[in-house]
Amino acid sequence: MNFQKKDCIAMLLAGGQGSRLMVLTENTAKPAVPFGGKYRIIDFPLSNCVNSGIDTVGILTQYQPLELNEYIGNGQPWGLNSSQGGIHVLPPYARSKKSEWYKGTANAIYQNLKFIERYDPDDVLILSGDHIYIMDYSDMLSYHKEKDASCTIAVLDVPLEEASRFGIMNTREDNSVYEFEEKPKKPKSTKASMGIYIFKWQVLKDYLIADEQNEKSDNDFGKNIIPALLNDNHKLYAYQFDGYWKDVGTIQSLWEANMDILGAEPVINLRDANNMIYARNYAMPSAYISGESNIVNSYVAEGSEIYGDVENSIISTGCTIEKGAKIKNSVIMPNAVIKENAEVQYAIVGEGVTAEEGAKIGDDKENYSAEDFGIAVVGKDKVIEKNTVIKPKEII
Amino acid sequence: MNDMKTMGIVFSNIYDKTVSELTSHRTVASLPFASRYRQIDFVLSNMSNSRIYNVGLITKHNYRSLLDHLGSCFEWDLNRKNEGLVFIPPFSTGNTGIYKGKLEALYSAIDYIDNDNYDYVVVSDSTIICNIDFRKAIKKHKQSGADVTVIANHDEKDFGREHPLVLHMTEGDKEIRSISIDCQSGQNSFVGMGMFIFSRELLVKVIKESHQDGLVHLERDFLQRGFNLGKIKVEVYEFDGIVLRNEDINSYYNNNMELLKPEIRRGIFKNNRPIYTKVRDEFPTYYAEGSKLDNCLVADGCQIYGKVSNSLLFRDVYVSENSEIEGSIIMQSTKIGKNVKLSYVILDKNVTINDGVVLNGTKDHPIIIKKGETV
Numbered sequence: 001m002n003f004q005k006k007d008c009i010a011m012l013l014a015g016g017q018g019s020r021l022m023v024l025t026e027n028t029a030k031p032a033v034p035f036g037g038k039y040r041i042i043d044f045p046l047s048n049c050v051n052s053g054i055d056t057v058g059i060l061t062q063y064q065p066l067e068l069n070e071y072i073g074n075g076q077p078w079g080l081n082s083s084q085g086g087i088h089v090l091p092p093y094a095r096s097k098k099s100e101w102y103k104g105t106a107n108a109i110y111q112n113l114k115f116i117e118r119y120d121p122d123d124v125l126i127l128s129g130d131h132i133y134i135m136d137y138s139d140m141l142s143y144h145k146e147k148d149a150s151c152t153i154a155v156l157d158v159p160l161e162e163a164s165r166f167g168i169m170n171t172r173e174d175n176s177v178y179e180f181e182e183k184p185k186k187p188k189s190t191k192a193s194m195g196i197y198i199f200k201w202q203v204l205k206d207y208l209i210a211d212e213q214n215e216k217s218d219n220d221f222g223k224n225i226i227p228a229l230l231n232d233n234h235k236l237y238a239y240q241f242d243g244y245w246k247d248v249g250t251i252q253s254l255w256e257a258n259m260d261i262l263g264a265e266p267v268i269n270l271r272d273a274n275n276m277i278y279a280r281n282y283a284m285p286s287a288y289i290s291g292e293s294n295i296v297n298s299y300v301a302e303g304s305e306i307y308g309d310v311e312n313s314i315i316s317t318g319c320t321i322e323k324g325a326k327i328k329n330s331v332i333m334p335n336a337v338i339k340e341n342a343e344v345q346y347a348i349v350g351e352g353v354t355a356e357e358g359a360k361i362g363d364d365k366e367n368y369s370a371e372d373f374g375i376a377v378v379g380k381d382k383v384i385e386k387n388t389v390i391k392p393k394e395i396i
Numbered sequence: 397m398n399d400m401k402t403m404g405i406v407f408s409n410i411y412d413k414t415v416s417e418l419t420s421h422r423t424v425a426s427l428p429f430a431s432r433y434r435q436i437d438f439v440l441s442n443m444s445n446s447r448i449y450n451v452g453l454i455t456k457h458n459y460r461s462l463l464d465h466l467g468s469c470f471e472w473d474l475n476r477k478n479e480g481l482v483f484i485p486p487f488s489t490g491n492t493g494i495y496k497g498k499l500e501a502l503y504s505a506i507d508y509i510d511n512d513n514y515d516y517v518v519v520s521d522s523t524i525i526c527n528i529d530f531r532k533a534i535k536k537h538k539q540s541g542a543d544v545t546v547i548a549n550h551d552e553k554d555f556g557r558e559h560p561l562v563l564h565m566t567e568g569d570k571e572i573r574s575i576s577i578d579c580q581s582g583q584n585s586f587v588g589m590g591m592f593i594f595s596r597e598l599l600v601k602v603i604k605e606s607h608q609d610g611l612v613h614l615e616r617d618f619l620q621r622g623f624n625l626g627k628i629k630v631e632v633y634e635f636d637g638i639v640l641r642n643e644d645i646n647s648y649y650n651n652n653m654e655l656l657k658p659e660i661r662r663g664i665f666k667n668n669r670p671i672y673t674k675v676r677d678e679f680p681t682y683y684a685e686g687s688k689l690d691n692c693l694v695a696d697g698c699q700i701y702g703k704v705s706n707s708l709l710f711r712d713v714y715v716s717e718n719s720e721i722e723g724s725i726i727m728q729s730t731k732i733g734k735n736v737k738l739s740y741v742i743l744d745k746n747v748t749i750n751d752g753v754v755l756n757g758t759k760d761h762p763i764i765i766k767k768g769e770t771v
Contacts, residue, residue: 037680038696076470077675270679271699278677283441283471283670285661286431287681291690291705301680302432302696314680 015062023379031129056085104219166192497612521590561588638663
């Protein structure tokens with residue numbers, strides 16, 4: 001079989017367990033977690049690829065891949081069902097000599113060298129499946145080519161006090177990187193790595209092979225590959241990104257990112273026709289909004305029926321909010337039912353959850369001290385019995 | 397494989413004139429309906445959900461929007477290797493042209509229907525909206541040994557311009573007494589739903605003979621005549637679900653409004669038999685501070701800052717601050733400015749309503765603004 005040569009293909013790391021999302025990733029991979037009413041997290045990097053003209057994407061899966069695989073299907077919703085390229089789900093597989101799980105981010109790519117080789121790309125874009133952002137990778141690719149870099153790393157300016165939570169790129173005036181520090185105690189720069197890399201394929205390939213020989217290596221891009229390239233005086237550049245970007249690896253950050261799409265002029269605007277985010281759509285009728293409802297600064301997706309009050313919240317596809325129910329500052333994931341007079345505040349309610357009459361999930365922030373407060377979470381398909389109270393911070 | 401081996405034929409143009417204000421640039425099949433669908437979606441979804449995957453769509457003119465809507469037919473699961481949806485435009489065979497009636501139209505599809513792999517054909521209009529499992533009707537057709545089974549329901553009322561097929565029954569709905577093409581139905585009668593089941597070989601024979609005899613209309617020239625002359629055995633399959641007949645602008649308007657009732661919606665939209673339509677990749681609808689909705693159906697991709705009641709909003713509609721909409725049908729990608737007041741209007745696709753405009757129609761005479769116009 002012949003393969004078309006590609007300038008750049010994308011490899012999307014979607015194997016992370018996402019254990020800090022607790023019950024939300026109990027039975028599903030983090031990239032398949034619902035977001036923003038009708039999306040899943042992985043829709044963002046996938047749509048960015050398509051909108052940037054990248055038509056070949058390998059998705060590296062490992063943890064709980066069933067739902068993710070089903071969701072991705074043949075890539076048709078993203079226009080990635082092309083016969084020349086398109087979407088390829090790449091789980092770890094058994095080989096004749098040895099079989100193993102993906103040991104680290106670099107090892108996951110290493111195990112798929114042959115897949116990449118088929119397309120003979122000049123550059124490879126490495127992405128992860130747990131960030132919410134809208135970005136044109138083609139601008140970054142032009143920058144990478146213009147600098148003739150071996151590797152270009154997308155960076156975001158973060159406040160100095162937060163810099164020690166990130167991988168920090170220390171750069172010279174021309175944005176070339178001289179040092180990479182993973183979560184430095186005393187950060188020298190505020191350029192945080194976004195986990196988005198473009199490598200010259202021929203360079204990356206050599207380093208992946210060498211890294212695999214080193215038994216002490218963690219086989220990780222940040223810990224091993226980037227430092228090794230720097231050590232050998234390769235040209236590495238930081239590509240400054242000014243848009244919205246959020247790692248949604250924790251309950252708090254996932255909730256915050258959902259809240260960030262609200263407002264008349266949100267920091268990440270999903271209503272901008274120029275930045276279309278694609279998702280798999282399900283055949284559901286239009287939302288029905290009753291006169292008994294009151295909806296303020298909220299998203300409501302198709303297939304929902306709203307009879308209660310909704311404020312600063314996201315109601316995903318196929319939900320029912322019954323009469324007298326109140327939803328405030330919350331994310332209701334697909335197909336949940338919130339029955340009469342139930343209250344949901346500062347909470348994430350998982351897919352298919354039923355909150356029976358008078359149930360109370362989460363509470364108003366005002367009533368709690370900062371350390372006692374947190375987002376309440378109800379996992380997929382759970383039933384919250386009549387008049388039951390789920391306190392803030394509680395995760396069930 | 398499907399042991400029933402049934403193929404489908406759908407007419408897309410036959411009733412274009414009945415809602416001419418909205419069909420100057422599209423087929424009646426692609427007329428938007430129910431806040432996010434086109435009329436054709438219902439019959440195609442019914443076919444697909446009934447495992448009828450070989451469907452011929454007969455078109456006459458104005459079918460660009462229909463082609464655009466259906467694309468590869470992936471959404472209806474009619475993009476298949478060995479079966480799927482087939483467009484049958486006029487002049488698709490050398491000896492056919494523009495037709496007036498369904499019998500004539502079927503002649504243009506004769507080669508398509510003349511396919512030994514199928515035993516039965518479901519022939520359907522696209523303007524009668526329901527959620528039906530054709531397999532039950534096919535089963536009855538098979539058991540009864542009828543030449544033609546007419547899918548029909550009890551619907552006692554005056555009909556509009558289009559005269560449906562009325563089957564007058566003997567006591568207890570046991571047998572068909574007579575068949576008429578009528579404005580009115582009455583007690584002990586069924587009204588045809590524009591859906592018929594034929595044994596395929598018979599249909600081919602009928603089409604060929606009708607062509608020779610210069611017959612045009614399926615209901616009048618074949619069914620009524622054939623039955624009255626005792627030439628064909630006709631059976632009725634009674635459909636007892638919700639049926640919305642879009643026969644003219646008034647019934648089209650009223651049927652849209654009917655969908656605001658939960659029991660009507662539940663009869664049309666069923667989880668186990670979904671209605672499919674073209675995916676448009678819209679964000680969920682945004683309800684801003686200051687918006688207020690009362691008894692509305694709202695598709696994805698809308699942004700609502702104003703007040704909307706008793707209305708249907710299709711995808712990508714923008715309603716600005718301090719505007720009020722009542723009893724209206726607002727189609728896709730329409731922009732409504734500030735301080736606008738609309739009551740009882742039908743806005744076709746891509747309409748722009750400028751700030752401060754007031755339009756007052758009535759329930760019986762809704763104001764219609766054509767596609768792409770600015771008011």
